[in-house]
Every structure is written in structure tokens, then in C-alpha cells.
Amino acid sequence: MxxxxxxxxxxxxxxxxxxxxxxxxxxxxxxxxxxxxxxxxxxxxxxxxxxxxxxxxxxxxxxxxxxxxxxxxxxxxxxxxxxxxxxxxxxxxxxxxxxxxxxxxxxxxxxxxxxxxxxxxxxxxxxxxxxxxxxxxxxxxxxxxxxxxxxxxxxxxxxxxxxxxxxxxxxxxxxxxxxxxxxxxxxxxxxxxxxxxIGSVSDILNIAMLYTRLNENSKAFRFWEMALKESLETNNKQYLGLIYSNLGSIHYKTTQYDRALVFYNKFLEHSEETQNLRDIVLALNNIAIIQFHKNNLNESVQYWELALQKAMQTGQGQVVFDALINLSNIYNLLGNHNQSIIYYEQYLALAKQINDPVFTARSLIGMAEIQFQAGNYNKSRDYYIEAYDTYNTTKKFAEASKINNLIAQTYIREYKINEGIAQYRNALDYNLHSDSLILADTYHGMADAFRMLRQFESADIYYQAALKIYTFKNKTDKAASIINAMAYMQEVNGDLPKAVVLYEQALSMAAASGNKEAGAAIYNNLGVVYRQLGDLPRARNSYLKAMTIYEQINNQDAIAYCYNNLGIIYELSGDLENASIYYEKSLTIKKNTLDVQGLSTSLLNIGNIQKLQGNFDKARDYYEQALALSEQINDSQGIAVVLANLAALYIEIGDYYKTIAYANQSKQISEAGGFLSSLRESYRQLAWAYAAINDNTQAEEAYLKVTSINHEEIDRNFSILSESEKEMFFKTVENDFARFHSFALERFDENPSISIHVYNNLLKNKGLLLKSSTAMRNAILGSKNEFLIKTFDLWIQLKQEIARLYTLPVSERDTDVEQLEEQANSLERTLVRNSAEFSQFDKSVNVYWEDIKNKLEANEAAIEFTNFKHLQGEVIYCALIITKKSDYPVMIPLFKESQLESLMGAFAGNNYQYINNIYGRLVQPEVKLYELIWMPLVKYLTGVNKVYISPSGLLHKVSFAAISKGQSGYIIDDYEIYNLSTTAHSLALMDVVIDENKALALFGGINYTINSKNKSWKYLPGTLEEIDIIEKIASNTITDIKRIAGNYATEEMFKEYAPHSNILHIATHGFFYPDPELIDNLMDFEIQFEDVQFRGGTPSFGFNNFVRNNNPLMRSGLVFAGVNDYWTGEKEISGDDGVLTALEVINIDLRKTELVVMSACETGLGEIKGSEGVYGLQRSFKMAGASYLIMSLWQVPDKETSEFMSLFYEFLSSGNSLTKAFAKTQKIMREKYDPYFWAAFVLIE
Missing domain, CATH: 1.25.40.10 (Tetratricopeptide repeat domain)
Structure with a gap:
């Protein structure tokens, strides 16, 4: 200066x-x-x-x-x-x-x-x-x-x-x-x-030093360079070493390591030229540090060793210490634990010479850590104990307590869990302050130990105690670690909803604390839960996020876990080749670590691949290796999982008695440890094995255990998941129900009461997602909870935006649909979780067959149809019938799905000939459907004239009213048939009666073309006549009638009037397009018969946005005014596009709507998804809140449709209930016309 x-x-x-x-x-x-x-x-x-x-x-x-x-x-x-x-x-x-x-x-x-x-x-x-x-x-x-x-x-x-x-x-x-x-x-x-x-070098150096002290690197750099230039120009070498050193330092601080090396090398060269040993040591020291940060660990070692040699010559004690500790650490990173220990022993020897007990104790701890990382847990413990004694001697009891915890961890790593717990208890003897972080760490360690012993109640007590202190001390990262562990316990116990909530909480806390590694661990754990819920894409995404972080910090152990988990995703997706690649990657890493549990898991998963590929001997070898390792560390959960997999292997081999032996061992361990996943797998294998040896009593017991566990998981998981997540989760257990139902069919003659469980399963599972979503909506909108209602409105807005984007070609979308769907899913989870308390969902699924039986009258029957894979993989259909006198439901096999498909085709046809081939004509009835579906049931329906039916699978496409017995008429001549989504709804059927308090909205006579020359959707003159007649008929009873026609009958007007109408009548074109992957197989169906106008479209228009859309709710809809302006892309979409898709219907509040009449084609069709039934307009209107629907199963002729609707409203306005009016209309129409002209319309509750 x-x-x-x-x-x-x-x-x-x-x-x-x-x-x-x-x-x-x-x-x-x-x-x-x-x-x-x-x-x-x-x-x-x-x-x-x-x-x-x-x-x-x-x-x-x-x-x-x-x-x-x-x-x-x-x-x-x-x-x-x-x-x-x-x-x-x-x-x-x-x-x-x-x-x-x-x-x-x-x-x-x-x-x-x-x-x-x-x-x-x-x-x-x-x-x-x-x-x-x-x-x-x-x-x-x-x-x-x-x-x-x-x-x-x-x-x-x-x-x-x-x-x-x-x-x-x-x-x-x-x-x-x-x-x-x-x-x-x-x-x-x-x-x-x-x-x-420009002043002397010393003047320039003054400024450079000032800016260096201020960390103003760019300014400092300018003056150091100025000083360097002045020094070189004046041949003033006095300050060159100082200048080179500081220029190197600035580049190091700004992470410009290559430039830093240039200047430090010049500093070294200058120091050697001037024979300044101290500067030589400093230059070597700095170059070693730079090489370390460049990840050139071997080069760093070379320079540290040179620095160490020179520092020992000059007596620079601090540099000697730095060199020794850094050399030890780098060799440890290189995996050369022996060399690391050699250098640290030298460091420790010097530390002891200083005669500073605290410094010595810290040095001993460092040696203990290296021995710990090298897997020398006994030696590690010895050094910890020496440090512990040193702290005790110097009365530093808090530090001694910390060492106690570290000693405990050496026992834990040796899987001497109880010794570890005893050591943690020693730490508690130090009477630490109640909010001491050391005490919190002790509680945390004890909780981890109890968790490893699967003593979750004890673990939870200590986790809660630790969490309280961490929260008070604002140690967010440690609190996140606790919550992550608590989530894992919920996961192991099978309570996945709680696990998800806790993992998400932990993830948020880890992000707030900036702890990326903790966040990676939580991502990994969340991925496991998502996988168990069946959400494989989200699981994979979580694993990849975890792996990205682990790769950044080079945590090989954790990367191995990610490889393993990604392998599981590929295995579950059927990609065994990629699964095997990832499992092998995981195994390679695990073989070089001390992670016995991880190695066991890798071996197990490779065994699974070998089993799936039919290499049973290799599979058994891998399983046995995995079992031996799990037994070595007393990992009870790992043992249970491997035993269950061995049981599954012997099912494949055909040695059912070995399956039973292994499955029983797994079951016993799983029950003791509360391992729900392996317990369910054990019961699965027992069920299949006992059935294979014809021990049906034991098989039935095992099947019932599996279904019981699944129902418990459904109840838990449906309390937090969005609808799409529920759908993915249900797929993970759906096959269990199908296999049980197949078994029950075989066992029915031997034990007829088994059908009780099948019927109860159907009552619970049919339309499960629909019941859950509807319950949530009703609960929220009826709750008066301002937060929930606002959140619900925001969710609806997001869903509306998603529906809008789906109508656009991908190239024209201004927002990422997947991102919006993730936001919507997140909001939906919040809504589901917060509305669970007052939702009626539990009530809707807790209905049993006895409830149905007790409600039935003597002349009534309830029939649940079901379909499932049976024996050699053939899908068959069954009916379960209950009457007032039933001791149990009668389970009746009906037909193979291939038989019904051969009759109806894979896709519903629409032309006159197609329908006549299936249902016959008035003068020439067709009885094939009767023989296939109804005839096997007749003998169980003696004395019955009212039947509540719940279709399944392809039966959703069947018009039961049109099933002909032949010349003696139709089955509806003998029975009043009520078409329900589940017979559980028969308990609370409420019929609709028109009175003056009802509000009716009529849509018809719609101008599909306003400005376009295109006529994709043709005007339907009969629809205008239809709504005019209905208005005239209904006006005798109803005063509040809205008639919307012509250019005014827009999609926007429908959305405005629908929520305020008790009855909605829509006379327009309707459409349903099959799965786009199968669309190319469709034939070009006829759309005209003589001069008949049809209320339906063809798959020739709007191809990209609707026909080819992957979402089934976008391939089903109704069309409104101006649709032709948009359909071929002539007019740019700025708001509504004239197409009301099923996806958009969901977002309309129709809780006031008692009846929706869709006087249009194919409105009852949709994609059939397992127990959920039809995904199309039918589902959407139900989800929106409508009570009853009248829909069509095929393209409907305009003239006869108008006649049908006119008759229906005449009966309805004359005091008849909805069901009576519909039945009377069908009776008159079938006396005049072939089924083609009247039977398309179905009344659905």
C-alpha cells in the first residue's frame, strides 16, 4: 500500500x-x-x-x-x-x-x-x-x-x-x-x-490488490494485467511472482481453470528461476488444486506430492498438512483406500505431535471416515473410539455424543442393528439439551435402525422426536430426510397415498434447502411408488431426474439403483432387452461396492428376466444368490421378495408343491413384517398353485386374500389420485380380479357361494373411476368451501384449455398440452385429497349383493354381466343373477367374445343391412343375439318381469330392447329392462316426471354452414320439425322452454344454457370414431339408404383433430352451428369450433340436469375400457352430473327419429314417468318399423 x-x-x-x-x-x-x-x-x-x-x-x-x-x-x-x-x-x-x-x-x-x-x-x-x-x-x-x-x-x-x-x-x-x-x-x-x-508498478498493484480484496474480479484482472504489462515493458521482475499468482487466483475463482493453469505455471517457472522455494511450494499447491477441480485426479496427485516434498524441505508445516490430507482424500476418491490410509496415517502422526487434543480428535475422526468408506468398519470404530476417549478426557461431551452416533453407524453398516441401537442409547446418556441437534441426530439414527429392523412403530416415535427438533432449528434438509424415511415406511406398509403425500412434502423441502442429492433420493423413491401405482411414464421420469443429479455428483451407488429401477420399467413394459441391459449395468456397479442389499436386488431382477425368457435354471441360480445375500444381512423384506419370486418360478416350471412351500415361507415373513406387496404376491402364487393341484378350498382362500388386499389398496389410493392416475393404478390389480372370476366360474358348481364375492367385486369395481370422479365433483360443489370451489374452477379452466388445444393440430398449439395435463393432474390430486372427508365415494362403493337382493321385489331380478380371460386366454362373458329368493347370485357362462364379435364385428356398423343382419326385420326376426345372450338366463327368471341389467364389454353396443325371440316378439315384451352402469344403482332409482317447474332447452334445425362452401355436415330438416313439435307438446306442461336453432345453435350457446336446464334435447349430428390405430381397417360404411337423411358423420372429415386423436373423449361428440367453417380448416379457430366433444362435456356442470336426449347418431358409442365401460359422450354426460341419458347406438334416420321423439315427449308430457314414456314409445315404434329405425335409442341411468 x-x-x-x-x-x-x-x-x-x-x-x-x-x-x-x-x-x-x-x-x-x-x-x-x-x-x-x-x-x-x-x-x-x-x-x-x-x-x-x-x-x-x-x-x-x-x-x-x-x-x-x-x-x-x-x-x-x-x-x-x-x-x-x-x-x-x-x-x-x-x-x-x-x-x-x-x-x-x-x-x-x-x-x-x-x-x-x-x-x-x-x-x-x-x-x-x-x-x-x-x-x-x-x-x-x-x-x-x-x-x-x-x-x-x-x-x-x-x-x-x-x-x-x-x-x-x-x-x-x-x-x-x-x-x-x-x-x-x-x-x-x-x-x-x-x-x-501510467504510474509505477507499485501504484498499479495497490489498486489490483484492493479490487482483489473486494472480489471485484473483472476490475482486479484489468489492473493485474496492467501491472504485468508494465513489469514486462520495464523489465521489472520484482513483482512478477505476485502478479502471476494473483492472475491465476482470479481465473480460478471465476472457474476458468485452463487460464488459471497458464498463470500458475508461469508463477512456478518464475519461482524456480528466482529459486524462491516458498513460492515454488505455493505454485505447486495451486496447480494441484486446479487439476483436482478439472477432475484430473492423477495429475493433482503428482503436484501434491511435489508440493509435499518441497514443503518438507522448507519446513512449511501448513502446506505439509494440506498436502497430506488432500492426497489422502484424492486417493480415496480414486478408490485406492490403502494409499489414502497411508497418507492419512502420516497426517495423523503429525497431528498428534501438535499436542492439541481437539485437533487430534478431529484427525482421528478423519481416519475413521476413510476406514469407514473402505469398508473397514472395525478399524473405523477403533479410531472413532480413540476420538471419543479424547473428547471425554477434555470434557467435550457434546462432541463425544456425536462420536457415539458415528460408532453406531459402523455397527449398522455391519448389519449389527441391535448393537447400533445400543450405541445410540449411550449417546442419550449425555443429557443433551432437549433441542440439541446432536440429540436430533441420535433420534434420527435410532429411527433408521428400527426402520431397518422393520419395527416401524418404534421408528416413527424417534423420527417424530428428531423432526420436532430439526423443524425448530430450521434444518430443512434434515427434516426432509426424516419425512422421506417416514414416506418409505408408509410405502412398505402399502399405504401409497400417504407415501406420495410425504414424498412430495420431502421433495419440496429438499428443493427449498438446495440439497440436490436429497432431492434425487426422493425422486427415486417417488418413482418406486408411481411404478406400484401403475404410472410407468411418471415413474420413469422420476428415475431419470434422480439419475441426472447422481451423475452430476458421481454417486455410483445411487446411479446403480437408478439403472435397476429403469430396468424394472422396461421389464414391466415388455422390453426385456433394455431391461436386461440396465440390470447388468446396475449389477456391474454393485459388485464393486459394499451394498449387499443392492447387489441382492440386482441379482433378483436379472433372475426375473431369465425367467421371462424361459431360462429357468439360470433364473433359479440368480434367485438363490439373491436369497443368500438377503439372508446374510438379515433383510427380511428382501428374503420375502426373493421367496415369492422363487414361488413364481416353480409355477412356470410346473412344480406346484415347491411353489406352495416357497410362497408359504414368503407369506409368513411378509405377515410378520407387514410387507404388503410381497404378501399379495405370496397369496397370488398360492392361489394359482393350489388351483393347479385342484385344492380349490385353499385356492379360494388365497384368491380372497389377494382381492381383499387389492380392495384395501383401492380405498387408500383413490383418496389422493387423479382420474388418469386411478386408471393406471387399477390396471395393476385388474388381472387379479379377472383370474379370480375365472376361477370362481370353475368352482361355482362345487361352492356356489363363491359367486357372492364375484358379484360384490363387480358392484365395487364397475365404473369405479366414474363413481370416484363424480363423488369428488358433487362433494366440492356442494361443500361451500371457498378454497376448494376456487381450486375446482381453476381445474375446470385448465381442462377446458386442454380440450381446446386437442382440437388443434400439434403444429398450431401455442402451449405444451402435456405440461397443462400435469398441472391439471396436480390440481385434481389436491381436490381429491381435500374433498375425501365429505365425499360420498365410500358410500357408493360399499354396496353388497345382499343390499340388492333385499331391495328387489318378487317380480324383479338384477343381472350383472361380466367378461374376463378364461383358461387358455379366451375372453368369455358371464351373467350373475339375483332375485328376491336367491341364496347367492347364480353365475352363468354365456359365450366367448369371439362369438359376439363374429356376429357384430369389431366395430359397430351403421348401415341398414348391417343392423338387419344382427337384429332382423319386423317381418323376418333374427334370434342369434337371443340365443347367445338371453336364452341361457330365461330359466332363472321365472316369475320375473322387471330386470335391472348392467352390461359389460361389447354388450354396451347391444340394444337389449331389440333382442328378438323370433316370431313371439322381443324380450322387452316379457320384461321391463332397466339399463344401468351398475345394479347398485337399482337401490336408489329416481324416475323423471315433467312438471311446470322444469326447464327445457331444445337444440335443432342447426345451420352447420355459415360462411363455408363445404358441406361436410349436411343440414337435417327433420331436426327443426322435431324441436318445433316437442316445444308445442311440452308447452302444455312446461313454461320455461328455450328453443335454439339456425345460426344461434352454437356450441357456446349450449354451454351457456345446459347448466340451467333440467331437460336437454339435442337434435343434431353425432359421431364416434374408433381408435386411430385401427381406423385404417374401417370399411367405408354406407351413409344413405334410398333417400334417407342420417344424423351422423363419416370418418372422412376433421381427420387430424378428431378422427386421428389419441384421446377417446375427443373422438366422440356432437356438432353445432358453423362446424363446417372449421371442419376442413377454412376458418381459423379463435373460440368454440362447432364441435362439442365428450372431453368438453365433462367440464360443464349438469348436476341440475335430469335428462339429456341426444337425438343424434352414435352418441351411445365410445371406446370400451374394462370395468369402466364406454368412454364417450355417455361417460362424459354422467360425469358432468346428468341423471338419465337417451342415446343412440348407430346412425339414426332423420324422419323416424323425429317420430320417435315426438311420441316420447307426448307420453312424457301426459304424466308418464321417463321409463314408462320410453317403454311406450318403443312399443309403438316396434309395431311399425324394423329395429333399425327405433332400437338405436337406449335409455341409460
Whole structure:
């Protein structure tokens, strides 16, 4: 740093006044000053005597001084000021600073009074220096700034530079580094402008050092480079080492490692040239650090070893310590634990020589950690114990308690869990403060140990205790770790909803704390839960997020787990080749680690692949290796899982008795440990094995255990999942129900009561997702909970936006649909979770066959149809019948699905001939459907004339009213048939009756073309006549009727009127397009018969947005005004597009709507999905809240449809209930027409 300059001499100032102004008094003063000046150098005390003779005593009295300065002439004032200044300087040099400063300040005031700038500068310069030396920096700066001002008046460059340099130095001494740098930069600029060059190297270095201390790297770099240039140009090597070192440091701090290496290598070269051993050691040290950060670990080792060698020669103890510890750490990272230990032993030996117990203890802990990482747990424990004793001896009990925890971990790693718990209990003996973090860590460790023993209740107690302290201490990352572990326990217990909630909470906390590694662990765990829920895409996404983080931090153990989990995803997806690749990657890593549990898992999974590929001997070998490892570490859950897989292997081999033996062992361990997943798998294998050896009693018991576990999981999981997530989860258990139903069919003759369980399963599972979603909506909208309703509205807005985007080609979408769907799913989970308390979902699924039986009248029956794979994989259909007298449901096999498909085709046809082939004609009935579906049931329906049916599979496409017995009529001549989504709804059927309080909305006579020349959807003249007739009929009873036709019958108008209408009648075109993957197999169906107009479309238009859409709810819909303007892309979509898809219907609130009549084609069709039934308009209107639907199963002729609807409303308006009116309409129509013209319409509850 620039130094303060010495005091100036003042003698040259004395003779500046004109001699003519001298008086006798001033002459005498002059003589005294001359004598003082003569004595000043060799006899300063004598000089002071003469200076004091010049100074009047009254000067030191402020009042007298003021009078004197006003009365005395300038000559007197001048000589007095000189005497004061010179005496003040001498007083300061003699150590009498207060007196000296006082004299200088009086002199400065007099000089200012007589406007003597030279004397003022002298005083202010010397005062500034005096105050600076006294560390009165603010006053010093004030006087230097005054001097600077006066120097600037005379353009005294040297004087200005003098002031700038000293002000900069003072600011530096004040640690006001910015101020110092500012004045030094002004000094350099002054020198440059004055032609004095850019200043000396030392001046530049002052600024560079200041900016370096300020971490202003870019500014510091500029001045270091300037100093380097100046040094090289002037061949000044004095500071080159310092400059190279600091340029290297700046590049290191800005992570420009390659540039840093350039300068540190120059620093090393310069140091070797000047033979400066200390700088050589420093250069080697820094190069070693840079190579480490460049991940050049071997090069880093070389430089550390050179630094160590040189440091030992020069006795640089700190560098020796640094080199030894860094060499130990790097060799540890390289996996060379032996070499790591050698260096650390040297480090430890030196640490002990220092005779600092605390430092020694810390060094012992470091050695223990290395031994721990090397898997030498006994040696690790020995070093920990030595450190523990050291802390105890020095009475550092808190530290000793920490060591206790570390000792416990060495036992845990050896799977000596109980010894570990005992060690943790020792830590509790130290009576730590109740909110001590060490105590929290002890609780945490004990909880982990109990978790490993699967003693979850004890684990939970200690986790809660630790969590309380971590939360109080705001240790978010540790709290996240606790919640992650608690989530895992819920996962193992099979409570996946709680696990998801806790994992998401832990993930949020880990993100808030910035702990990426903790976040990765949670992502991995969430992936496992998503996999168990059947959501494989989300599971894979979670695993990939985890793996990305682990790769960044090079955590090979964790990467191996991610490989393993990704392998499971590929295995479940049927991609065994990729699954095998990932399992092998995991195994390769695990073989080189000490993770016995992970190695066992890798072997198990490779065994699974071998089993699936039919390599049973290899599979058995891998399983047995996995079992031995799990037994070695007493991993009860791992043992249970491997045993269950061995049981599954022997099913494939055909050795059912070994299956039973292994499955029973797995079951016993799983029951004791509460391992739900392996317990279910054990029961599965037992069920299949017992059935294979014809021990049907044991098989039935095992099947019922499986279904019981599945129902429990459904109840738990449906309380938090969105609909799409519920669908994926149900797929994971769906096959269990199908296999049980297949078994029950075979066992029915032997034990008929088994059908009770089948019927109850159907009551619970049919339309399960629909029941759950509907219950949630009703609960929220009826809750008066402002938060929930607002969240629900936001969710609906998102769903509407998603539906809008699906109508657009991918290239025209301005938002990522997948991202919006994820947001919607997240909101839906929140809604499901928060509405569960007051939802009626539990009530809707807890209906049993006895409830149905007890409600039935003597003339009534309930029939649940079901379909499932049976025996050799053929899908068969069955019916289960209940009457008032039933002791159990009768289970009746009906037909193979292939038989019904051969009759109806894979896709519903629409032309006249197609329908006639299936249902016959009025004069030529067709009985094939009757023989296939109904005839087997007749003998169980004696005395019955009212039947509640719940179709399944392809039966959703069958018009039961049109099933003909032949010449004797239709089955509806013998039975009133109620078409229900589940017979559970027969318990609370409420019929619809028209009265004056109803609101009716009629849509028809729609102009499908407004501005377009395209006629994709043709005008239907019969629909206008239809709604006019209905309006006339209904107006006798209903006063609130809205008739919307022509250009006004838009999609927007429908959405506006629908929520306020009790009855909605829509006479328009409807459509349903099959799965786009199968669409190319469709034939071009006829759309005309003679001159008949049809209310349906063909798969020729709107191809990209609707026909080819992957979402089944986008391939089913109704069309409204202006649709032709958009259908072929002539008009850009800015709002509604004239197509009301089933996906959009879901988002309309139809809870007030008692009846929706879709007088259109194919509105009852959709994609059939297992127990959920039809995904199309039918499902959407139900989900939106409508009570009853009248829909069509095929394309409907315009004229006969109008007639059908007119009759229906006449009956309905005449006081008939909805069901009676519909039945009467069908009766009249079937007496006049073939089924084709009337039987398409079905009434669905």
C-alpha cells in the first residue's frame, strides 16, 4: 500500500512578505523566527523558545483570539501563523501531538484569514499527516481534501498526486476498499493525463490488490494485467511472482481453470528461476488444486506430492498438512483406500505431535471416515473410539455424543442393528439439551435402525422426536430426510397415498434447502411408488431426474439403483432387452461396492428376466444368490421378495408343491413384517398353485386374500389420485380380479357361494373411476368451501384449455398440452385429497349383493354381466343373477367374445343391412343375439318381469330392447329392462316426471354452414320439425322452454344454457370414431339408404383433430352451428369450433340436469375400457352430473327419429314417468318399423 509522506519543511515560507510592510514589532518577530530556524535542526527545544516569543499568549483563549485576529495587521498575523506552524511541527515530532495539532490548527485558521494559500497548504498537509498517524482518519481526509483543492488552484500536479495517494492510503487503512480504489484510480488517471506514464508498478498493484480484496474480479484482472504489462515493458521482475499468482487466483475463482493453469505455471517457472522455494511450494499447491477441480485426479496427485516434498524441505508445516490430507482424500476418491490410509496415517502422526487434543480428535475422526468408506468398519470404530476417549478426557461431551452416533453407524453398516441401537442409547446418556441437534441426530439414527429392523412403530416415535427438533432449528434438509424415511415406511406398509403425500412434502423441502442429492433420493423413491401405482411414464421420469443429479455428483451407488429401477420399467413394459441391459449395468456397479442389499436386488431382477425368457435354471441360480445375500444381512423384506419370486418360478416350471412351500415361507415373513406387496404376491402364487393341484378350498382362500388386499389398496389410493392416475393404478390389480372370476366360474358348481364375492367385486369395481370422479365433483360443489370451489374452477379452466388445444393440430398449439395435463393432474390430486372427508365415494362403493337382493321385489331380478380371460386366454362373458329368493347370485357362462364379435364385428356398423343382419326385420326376426345372450338366463327368471341389467364389454353396443325371440316378439315384451352402469344403482332409482317447474332447452334445425362452401355436415330438416313439435307438446306442461336453432345453435350457446336446464334435447349430428390405430381397417360404411337423411358423420372429415386423436373423449361428440367453417380448416379457430366433444362435456356442470336426449347418431358409442365401460359422450354426460341419458347406438334416420321423439315427449308430457314414456314409445315404434329405425335409442341411468 502507498505510504504516507514525511512532514514538509516550512523554512522557505518565512521570507515571502514584502519588507516594506515590516514594523518594529514585525522586525523583532522576524529576528525570533530566524533564531528559531537556526536552532531547529540541532536544538529543537531552543527553537521552540524563540517560536513561542513570537506567539502572543492571548492566542490560546478563543475569545481573545477572535479579537486579536480582527485587530492585528496581516504581517503580524503572518509571523504568528509561521511560529505556530513551526512550533506545532516540532511539538508533534517530540510526541506532544495534542499541543502540536492545536498550534497547526490555529496557524491554518490565521493563514486562511489572510488568504495565504502556501501557508494553508503547509498546515493542512501536516495536519492531515498528524491526524492520519493518530488514526483520526476522517479529519485527515478533510485536511488532505483541502490541500488537494489548493493544489488544483495552482495546477500543482505533484501536490494533487500527493493528496490523492494519501487519501487512498487512509481509506485502505479504514478498510474502505472501494474508497481507496477510487482515489488510486484518480491518481493513475492524473499521471496518465499529465504525461507521467501510467504510474509505477507499485501504484498499479495497490489498486489490483484492493479490487482483489473486494472480489471485484473483472476490475482486479484489468489492473493485474496492467501491472504485468508494465513489469514486462520495464523489465521489472520484482513483482512478477505476485502478479502471476494473483492472475491465476482470479481465473480460478471465476472457474476458468485452463487460464488459471497458464498463470500458475508461469508463477512456478518464475519461482524456480528466482529459486524462491516458498513460492515454488505455493505454485505447486495451486496447480494441484486446479487439476483436482478439472477432475484430473492423477495429475493433482503428482503436484501434491511435489508440493509435499518441497514443503518438507522448507519446513512449511501448513502446506505439509494440506498436502497430506488432500492426497489422502484424492486417493480415496480414486478408490485406492490403502494409499489414502497411508497418507492419512502420516497426517495423523503429525497431528498428534501438535499436542492439541481437539485437533487430534478431529484427525482421528478423519481416519475413521476413510476406514469407514473402505469398508473397514472395525478399524473405523477403533479410531472413532480413540476420538471419543479424547473428547471425554477434555470434557467435550457434546462432541463425544456425536462420536457415539458415528460408532453406531459402523455397527449398522455391519448389519449389527441391535448393537447400533445400543450405541445410540449411550449417546442419550449425555443429557443433551432437549433441542440439541446432536440429540436430533441420535433420534434420527435410532429411527433408521428400527426402520431397518422393520419395527416401524418404534421408528416413527424417534423420527417424530428428531423432526420436532430439526423443524425448530430450521434444518430443512434434515427434516426432509426424516419425512422421506417416514414416506418409505408408509410405502412398505402399502399405504401409497400417504407415501406420495410425504414424498412430495420431502421433495419440496429438499428443493427449498438446495440439497440436490436429497432431492434425487426422493425422486427415486417417488418413482418406486408411481411404478406400484401403475404410472410407468411418471415413474420413469422420476428415475431419470434422480439419475441426472447422481451423475452430476458421481454417486455410483445411487446411479446403480437408478439403472435397476429403469430396468424394472422396461421389464414391466415388455422390453426385456433394455431391461436386461440396465440390470447388468446396475449389477456391474454393485459388485464393486459394499451394498449387499443392492447387489441382492440386482441379482433378483436379472433372475426375473431369465425367467421371462424361459431360462429357468439360470433364473433359479440368480434367485438363490439373491436369497443368500438377503439372508446374510438379515433383510427380511428382501428374503420375502426373493421367496415369492422363487414361488413364481416353480409355477412356470410346473412344480406346484415347491411353489406352495416357497410362497408359504414368503407369506409368513411378509405377515410378520407387514410387507404388503410381497404378501399379495405370496397369496397370488398360492392361489394359482393350489388351483393347479385342484385344492380349490385353499385356492379360494388365497384368491380372497389377494382381492381383499387389492380392495384395501383401492380405498387408500383413490383418496389422493387423479382420474388418469386411478386408471393406471387399477390396471395393476385388474388381472387379479379377472383370474379370480375365472376361477370362481370353475368352482361355482362345487361352492356356489363363491359367486357372492364375484358379484360384490363387480358392484365395487364397475365404473369405479366414474363413481370416484363424480363423488369428488358433487362433494366440492356442494361443500361451500371457498378454497376448494376456487381450486375446482381453476381445474375446470385448465381442462377446458386442454380440450381446446386437442382440437388443434400439434403444429398450431401455442402451449405444451402435456405440461397443462400435469398441472391439471396436480390440481385434481389436491381436490381429491381435500374433498375425501365429505365425499360420498365410500358410500357408493360399499354396496353388497345382499343390499340388492333385499331391495328387489318378487317380480324383479338384477343381472350383472361380466367378461374376463378364461383358461387358455379366451375372453368369455358371464351373467350373475339375483332375485328376491336367491341364496347367492347364480353365475352363468354365456359365450366367448369371439362369438359376439363374429356376429357384430369389431366395430359397430351403421348401415341398414348391417343392423338387419344382427337384429332382423319386423317381418323376418333374427334370434342369434337371443340365443347367445338371453336364452341361457330365461330359466332363472321365472316369475320375473322387471330386470335391472348392467352390461359389460361389447354388450354396451347391444340394444337389449331389440333382442328378438323370433316370431313371439322381443324380450322387452316379457320384461321391463332397466339399463344401468351398475345394479347398485337399482337401490336408489329416481324416475323423471315433467312438471311446470322444469326447464327445457331444445337444440335443432342447426345451420352447420355459415360462411363455408363445404358441406361436410349436411343440414337435417327433420331436426327443426322435431324441436318445433316437442316445444308445442311440452308447452302444455312446461313454461320455461328455450328453443335454439339456425345460426344461434352454437356450441357456446349450449354451454351457456345446459347448466340451467333440467331437460336437454339435442337434435343434431353425432359421431364416434374408433381408435386411430385401427381406423385404417374401417370399411367405408354406407351413409344413405334410398333417400334417407342420417344424423351422423363419416370418418372422412376433421381427420387430424378428431378422427386421428389419441384421446377417446375427443373422438366422440356432437356438432353445432358453423362446424363446417372449421371442419376442413377454412376458418381459423379463435373460440368454440362447432364441435362439442365428450372431453368438453365433462367440464360443464349438469348436476341440475335430469335428462339429456341426444337425438343424434352414435352418441351411445365410445371406446370400451374394462370395468369402466364406454368412454364417450355417455361417460362424459354422467360425469358432468346428468341423471338419465337417451342415446343412440348407430346412425339414426332423420324422419323416424323425429317420430320417435315426438311420441316420447307426448307420453312424457301426459304424466308418464321417463321409463314408462320410453317403454311406450318403443312399443309403438316396434309395431311399425324394423329395429333399425327405433332400437338405436337406449335409455341409460
Amino acid at each position: 502507498r505510504q504516507l509522506i514525511k512532514l514538509l519543511s516550512i523554512g522557505s515560507i518565512v521570507f515571502l512578505l514584502s519588507l516594506s510592510s515590516f514594523s518594529q514589532q514585525t522586525n523583532e518577530m522576524q529576528k525570533f523566527l530566524e533564531k528559531a530556524a537556526a536552532y531547529e535542526e540541532n536544538a529543537p527545544d531552543s527553537a521552540l523558545i524563540y517560536y513561542r516569543k513570537v506567539i502572543p499568549d492571548l492566542i490560546y483563549n478563543s475569545e481573545s483570539f477572535n479579537n486579536w485576529i480582527n485587530e492585528a495587521n496581516n504581517s503580524v498575523k503572518y509571523f504568528v501563523a509561521v511560529a505556530l506552524a513551526q512550533s506545532g511541527r516540532i511539538e508533534i515530532s517530540k510526541g506532544q501531538k495534542t499541543k502540536g495539532i492545536n498550534n497547526l490548527e490555529l496557524s491554518f485558521e490565521i493563514a486562511s484569514n489572510i488568504n495565504n494559500d502556501a501557508l494553508s497548504i503547509f498546515c493542512s498537509d501536516n495536519l492531515a499527516v498528524a491526524y492520519a498517524q493518530a488514526k483520526s482518519y476522517e479529519k485527515a481526509i478533510t485536511y488532505f481534501k483541502h490541500s488537494q483543492f489548493l493544489y488544483e488552484k495552482t495546477n500543482n500536479i505533484n501536490g494533487i498526486a500527493y493528496c490523492l495517494g494519501n487519501i487512498g492510503a487512509i481509506y485502505a487503512n479504514m478498510d474502505n476498499l472501494y474508497g481507496a480504489a477510487t482515489y488510486y484510480e484518480q491518481l493513475l488517471n492524473l499521471q496518465r493525463k499529465s504525461g507521467q506514464g
